[in-house]
Amino acid sequence: MEPKTVFVVGAGPAGLFAARKIAAAGHHVSIFNRDIRPGGLAEYGIYPVKHHMKSGLRKQFTKILSMPNVDYYGNIAVSEQSPLTISALAEWRPDAVVFAVGAQGTKKLGMAGEDSRGVYSAKDFVYHYNGLPPFSTQDFSTGRRVAIIGMGNVMVDIARWLLIDQPGEKPEEVAVIARRGPFEVKFDNKEFDEVEAFLDRKLFRGELARVAEPLKAVGQDIAEVQEKTFPWLKSEAAPPHPGKLTFRFLSSPTAIVPSSSGRIERVKVAENILVFSGDSTKPKPSGRETELPFDTLIFAIGDVADPSLGLPYAKNSYVTNPDTSDPNRAAYEVFDPASGKPLEGIYVVGWARKASEGLVGKARFDAEHGCDHVLKYLEGKPKKVSLLSAEILRELSARENAIVSKDQVIRLQQAEAQKGALVNNPEFRFPTNAEMLEAIEVFEPAH
Ligand SMILES: Cc1cc2nc3c(=O)[nH]c(=O)nc-3n(C[C@H](O)[C@H](O)[C@H](O)COP(=O)(O)OP(=O)(O)OC[C@H]3O[C@@H](n4cnc5c(N)ncnc54)[C@H](O)[C@@H]3O)c2cc1C
CATH class of the missing domain: 3.40.50.720 (NAD(P)-binding Rossmann-like Domain)
Known part of the structure; x- marks a missing residue:
């Protein structure tokens, strides 16, 4: 042919x-x-x-x-x-x-205050810490109390970054907010292993007690959480300082309330119950709303x-x-x-x-x-x-x-490897397109 x-x-x-x-x-x-x-x-x-x-x-x-x-x-x-x-x-x-x-594309929930400062989509935040222009040089500042919406592997990556690898000051609390319950987590245990030390067991048990009744209504027993989805509860270790990882189940954000400076100050959540939907469960608003104080919120709900x-x-x-x-x-x-x-x-x-x-x-x-x-x-x-x-x-x-071109990509990789060796960072990246283009232009391989 x-x-x-x-x-x-x-x-x-x-x-x-x-x-x-x-x-x-x-x-x-x-x-x-x-x-x-x-x-x-x-x-x-x-x-x-x-x-x-x-x-x-x-x-x-x-x-x-x-x-x-x-x-x-x-x-x-x-x-x-x-x-x-x-x-x-x-x-x-x-x-x-x-x-x-x-x-x-970014999934927008269309809630009030969604455009406040300190509210990010996980994709943009992840692009930022992985050095993709233009996100690499944009403001993705995080504060002391960070909420992450969603319970998948991307949430775990972001919690890991905030609690362990992010340069500078660490948050006091990273709170995972999820519309369903502890039996509906989406992350892989191998990934959660990386952050499990930060899980505040005491607060987690308190949260399980808070949602025990609505879970019972769909046949879920909090006594089985350890065996089924959170094996890390076997250990009673307190989280290291600084930073603790907490969970808030059966909660859907409905609005973001900014401070007078325009940065997120609180998030309103609708409390949910669970109802059966075929073989699984789905959340349904219970009619109660709560406000939770956060200065940063990251949507990790897929794109x-x-x-x-x-x-x-x-x-x-x-x-x-x-x-x-x-x-x-x-x-x-x-x-x-x-x-x-x-x-x-x-x-x-x-x-x-x-x-x-x-x-x-x-x-x-x-x-x-x-x-x-x-x-x-x-x-x-x-x-x-x-x-x-x-x-x-x-x-x-x-x-x-x-x-x-593809040859220039190789030159860029070589230039970044050379610079990475100097600064002892194997994942070194030039943070802007202009710097990448310049590096391609001026790179001289070492002899
Ligand atoms: C935070 C995070 C962590 C992950 N960790 C892992 C992991 O540990 N292990 C694993 O196996 N998988 C992981 N994944 C999943 C993995 O990254 C995806 O499965 C995979 O990258 C999807 O590939 P894709 O080519 O479809 O899309 P993408 O990887 O998103 O690639 C899209 C490409 O299209 C280009 N593009 C976009 N728009 C345009 C346009 N308009 N014109 C021209 N080009 C365009 C982009 O520049 C990009 O190069 C992770 C994903 C995320 C979000």
Whole structure:
């Protein structure tokens, strides 16, 4: 079969493993990535001290980018607000386009005070401490009493950062606020092991006693919490100073009350009961409200697809083909509800398809599985006269300031490793795009 040209938008794990699959089948792949560095959340989400995991993934990504039929254009966002839009991409006549842009939209709860200072989305906060521009240099100051909404692994990462690794003063309390109860935690025990020493056992037992009655109503017995979800309760150790980790169950935030300075001062929560919903439980407001004092609040409730990308969008997601006669095609091919037709050759994979779902392995599987369909689609189509690499570069140069190639990514990695060795930080990053671009320009490898 004649090699075709496929554009991949996004170079997180999903985009890179998609690129590998398509390039390995002999097609030419051009990757367009918003960030200068490839890797997405594997680079800017995975916890900073997980060096082994991060460097292992980085090696795999470098190998993918080194394939001769893969081009990389970093520092290039595709969206309705960017110089490069989806329709501009289409004019370059790719045979197919795979969108792997992750979940860049923020889930807004629409509550009063949500825009107060000191209120952050977990994604932005995590981008900040992992050094992704522009978040890296923005104000994500935290105070003495931090609330994190949500009970998943991202909550644990953030608690770990605040209580252990954040430079400077540590908070007195990090409180996890969850709409359901202690049996509905979503984090992995291995992750919670990292912060369990901070869990204030005494306060936790008090919280269990507070919610014992509503839990009983759905057959949940607080005597089983230790055995089922909080094995750390076996130890009675008091949390180290400074910092304690507490939980507030059966509570949904309803409003944020700022101080006169505009920073969050309190959060109003609706107290919930639990009711059965199929095999599981769901929260229902009990009618009671409480106010809790916090100077920082971080929403760790998952993200949504970014509507500004320009793909058909509904219910926080890009729309995919509803034709259920071929469930795989239906799941990955983008669909335009306005025309009632699929967008031929346009696919979506990874967290762009299912926001905030699963680890790198799952994003990889999703991308590779989705690309089985891309490859099948390409088999049956005549080749289009797509723009060649040099023409793409020319077109991009006319639109954007600085395009970063795959060779320049390697120079950047070398420059950061060199600087990291000097400052004894293996995860050292230049904090702004300007500094990264300068480092690429001036880097001299040591002899
Ligand atoms: C805080 C946190 C911690 C995590 N820790 C772990 C862990 O320890 N282990 C693990 O296995 N998994 C972990 N994960 C999950 C893992 O990061 C994801 O499964 C995976 O990164 C999803 O891959 P993706 O490629 O779909 O999206 P992303 O990784 O988000 O990649 C999206 C890519 O698209 C680019 N992009 C975005 N918008 C545009 C645009 N408009 N135009 C062009 N490019 C664009 C971005 O620059 C980025 O490169 C963690 C996730 C989070 C949030």
